Amino acid sequence: MSSTYLGMPGRPVFGDGNLHATEAFPTAARRELGNAQLRANLGHATHTIRDKRLRVVAELPDWEELRDAGSAIKESVMARLPELLEEFEANFTARGGKIHWARDAAEANKTVRDLIRDAGADEVVKVKSMATQEIGLNEYLEEQGIAAFETDLAELIVQLDHDKPSHILVPAIHKNRTQIRDIFLREMPDVDPGLTNNPARLAEAARVHLRRKFLSAKVAVSGANFAIAKSGTLAVVESEGNGRMCLTLPETLITVMGVEKLLPSWQDLEVFMQLLPRSSTGERMNPYTSLWTGVTEGDGPQNVHLVLLDNGRSAALADEMGRSALHCIRCSACMNVCPVYERTGGHAYGSTYPGPIGAILSPLLTGITSEENASLPYASSLCGACYDACPVKINIPEILVHLRAEDVDSRRGTRKTPGQMDVAMKAASWAMGAGRRMALAEKALPLGKLAAGPDRKIKKLPGIAAGWTQSRDIPAPPAQSFRDWWGKERGKSAPGENAPTITRQKEKE
Amino acid sequence: MKIALFATCIVDAMYPSTARATVSILERLGHTVVFPAGQACCGQMHMNSGYFPEAVPVVRNHVEAFEAEDYDVAVAPSGSCVASVKHQHAMLARTIGDADLETRANAVGARTYELSALLTDVLGVTDAAAELGSWYPHRVTYHPSCHGMRLLRLGDRQADLLRTVEGLELEPLPQADQCCGFGGTFSMKNADVSSAMLADKNANIAATGAGLCTGGDASCLLHIGGGLSRQGSPISTLHFAEILASTRDNPAPAPDRIGSAAGISGKAGR
Numbered sequence A: 001m002s003s004t005y006l007g008m009p010g011r012p013v014f015g016d017g018n019l020h021a022t023e024a025f026p027t028a029a030r031r032e033l034g035n036a037q038l039r040a041n042l043g044h045a046t047h048t049i050r051d052k053r054l055r056v057v058a059e060l061p062d063w064e065e066l067r068d069a070g071s072a073i074k075e076s077v078m079a080r081l082p083e084l085l086e087e088f089e090a091n092f093t094a095r096g097g098k099i100h101w102a103r104d105a106a107e108a109n110k111t112v113r114d115l116i117r118d119a120g121a122d123e124v125v126k127v128k129s130m131a132t133q134e135i136g137l138n139e140y141l142e143e144q145g146i147a148a149f150e151t152d153l154a155e156l157i158v159q160l161d162h163d164k165p166s167h168i169l170v171p172a173i174h175k176n177r178t179q180i181r182d183i184f185l186r187e188m189p190d191v192d193p194g195l196t197n198n199p200a201r202l203a204e205a206a207r208v209h210l211r212r213k214f215l216s217a218k219v220a221v222s223g224a225n226f227a228i229a230k231s232g233t234l235a236v237v238e239s240e241g242n243g244r245m246c247l248t249l250p251e252t253l254i255t256v257m258g259v260e261k262l263l264p265s266w267q268d269l270e271v272f273m274q275l276l277p278r279s280s281t282g283e284r285m286n287p288y289t290s291l292w293t294g295v296t297e298g299d300g301p302q303n304v305h306l307v308l309l310d311n312g313r314s315a316a317l318a319d320e321m322g323r324s325a326l327h328c329i330r331c332s333a334c335m336n337v338c339p340v341y342e343r344t345g346g347h348a349y350g351s352t353y354p355g356p357i358g359a360i361l362s363p364l365l366t367g368i369t370s371e372e373n374a375s376l377p378y379a380s381s382l383c384g385a386c387y388d389a390c391p392v393k394i395n396i397p398e399i400l401v402h403l404r405a406e407d408v409d410s411r412r413g414t415r416k417t418p419g420q421m422d423v424a425m426k427a428a429s430w431a432m433g434a435g436r437r438m439a440l441a442e443k444a445l446p447l448g449k450l451a452a453g454p455d456r457k458i459k460k461l462p463g464i465a466a467g468w469t470q471s472r473d474i475p476a477p478p479a480q481s482f483r484d485w486w487g488k489e490r491g492k493s494a495p496g497e498n499a500p501t502i503t504r505q506k507e508k509e
Numbered sequence B: 001m002k003i004a005l006f007a008t009c010i011v012d013a014m015y016p017s018t019a020r021a022t023v024s025i026l027e028r029l030g031h032t033v034v035f036p037a038g039q040a041c042c043g044q045m046h047m048n049s050g051y052f053p054e055a056v057p058v059v060r061n062h063v064e065a066f067e068a069e070d071y072d073v074a075v076a077p078s079g080s081c082v083a084s085v086k087h088q089h090a091m092l093a094r095t096i097g098d099a100d101l102e103t104r105a106n107a108v109g110a111r112t113y114e115l116s117a118l119l120t121d122v123l124g125v126t127d128a129a130a131e132l133g134s135w136y137p138h139r140v141t142y143h144p145s146c147h148g149m150r151l152l153r154l155g156d157r158q159a160d161l162l163r164t165v166e167g168l169e170l171e172p173l174p175q176a177d178q179c180c181g182f183g184g185t186f187s188m189k190n191a192d193v194s195s196a197m198l199a200d201k202n203a204n205i206a207a208t209g210a211g212l213c214t215g216g217d218a219s220c221l222l223h224i225g226g227g228l229s230r231q232g233s234p235i236s237t238l239h240f241a242e243i244l245a246s247t248r249d250n251p252a253p254a255p256d257r258i259g260s261a262a263g264i265s266g267k268a269g270r
């Protein structure tokens, strides 16, 4: 893969922005696990969406074929991304849109700021966008004296609470209704002091609050779910219609989109319009789908910009095993079924992208450079639920294992003394590399009895195994391994001599 | 049929009675069991922890051990080890660019079966009581482990066999498809999350009212049983092979035994 294939020479290999954890996953997870309210909210919410998704997915007899189609389309897009990007650029530009290439978060942020300043604005409305969260746009604009107002209800809640989203689809999944009412009462000027935690009342309060913003904003910032190369069209799917207000009311519309969102043609969109809503919200169809192609005189935004973001995507693309992580359509199905996410929530992952996809995407985009991000691929029991749920069939467990290997390899030889795990794995590799060495190792196992109490249980182990005995016992190993027993009882007889010792029940009858 | 037994490292070292139960079941059906002596481990632990170079000799050893013996099919009483043999071995060979090993690993993988899959799909067993004399008069609940369920797509094979054991009452496990939190080294590296997953699993097991939890992976049962034992729960764990091997004449340990030490009794299944 040449480093200039996107026409952007000298790009950095890896991305930056809100993709880095600031502490290792086990530490962050331990803290989040201590929050009982969070666990209750998360457990309830993920199980509700999970069940809904299963119901609507079961309605489609061709769901597996749709997944295959989605996966195949994405694979072909990744294989010819450069030419599709060029095709898209030509069509988008021909229709009056302007393209800006951004190699990383800093470049993208600066481009958006300049465009806002050029429009003479100091505030913008925003439709929920993962890409702008990834680059930390809101924080950057604030530093630059530009106020960005989130218009997606959940995103608004998180913003008003000065919190971070913890789920890509339901950013406020970790908050309940009462907590939301308290945030509104505290942060919204002119809010009805008698506001209750009734969902309709909460939505109404948000609507009143947002209407003023929509009517005054000159500039809107959005993300995009898909881009169609053939016509230069962008697409946003959403549930509330607030996004559509952003996309149609202001004079200037700035979209920030990762380069991987491209689709060749409208026909391909059909597949994803079935896969996405069912996988994400458990709906047959999402309430609002907005598509726009360039500028139409006298109708909608007259200045249409697109910032095409790399930020580590070309690095991920260069990773043959990890590449398919870029197929992700951000539906969040994987996090809703993940037993680890369900208990820790999104903040433990430290990146814009939490859950199983975050555990592979963040280190792929940034490289396994920091100890914190290198801990992410281990945040999984490899139960495989994410792979089963993923509408584009990203084999997340396989990529997790691939990244673990990359992490282990990156540390090889860099340490003066190898870690406990390194030593244990080497020793086990030696023992397990031959039956006779394994037999030898097993002979030592009954010594484990020494560590066991009178109840034949081991309750405390040292070192890396200490975590196990924090909540689990281990039975004392038996005196004789199976191999040993077989050798003594059966070893001497040739195969085939072991006539059945018990007559088959059927024959007895 | 000549069947090669892959005992798996955990079963071989910690739960020999599960391997003996497996032998007993197959011999009762009139088959010959051989034990390739060179076998040691599938290497799953190394691969899943990212130690690919260390996994290579382990995988190579498994392939060589099972090539050396002459047999029709191989069997292991473990969904995750069979999944490793079937899927991971060839992948590792590909990663290190060893096309010869890849071909050989695929050949061994293709004729390796998880126990319930062998019994159901190859040997056509549909009624454990009638065909194996299985007798286990206890209330039991069943945990389908992730690798058997998702990587091997075993479906209801294990549970269906259990249902046909004479005297056995199978209590449905709430949220059965949820991971128990073992995940190999995950239970050490992310011990807190793993413990939280285990706590929920064990609460669901307790809610069934069964005195014993069974399943098809010794490692998950070691984890679940270890947690139950630490809680002082009277519920124990036992591999489903030992339940199938249990007969009126030679019953497997009863579920009223305290603790997790599944299969400590050397008598099971013989």
Ligand code: SF4
Residues within 6 Å of the ligand: A279, A327, A328, A329, A330, A331, A332, A333, A334, A335, A357, A386, A389, A390, A391, A392, A393, A394
């Ligand atoms: S990885 Fe798959 S399941 Fe997860 S968010 Fe992306 S598309 Fe959805």
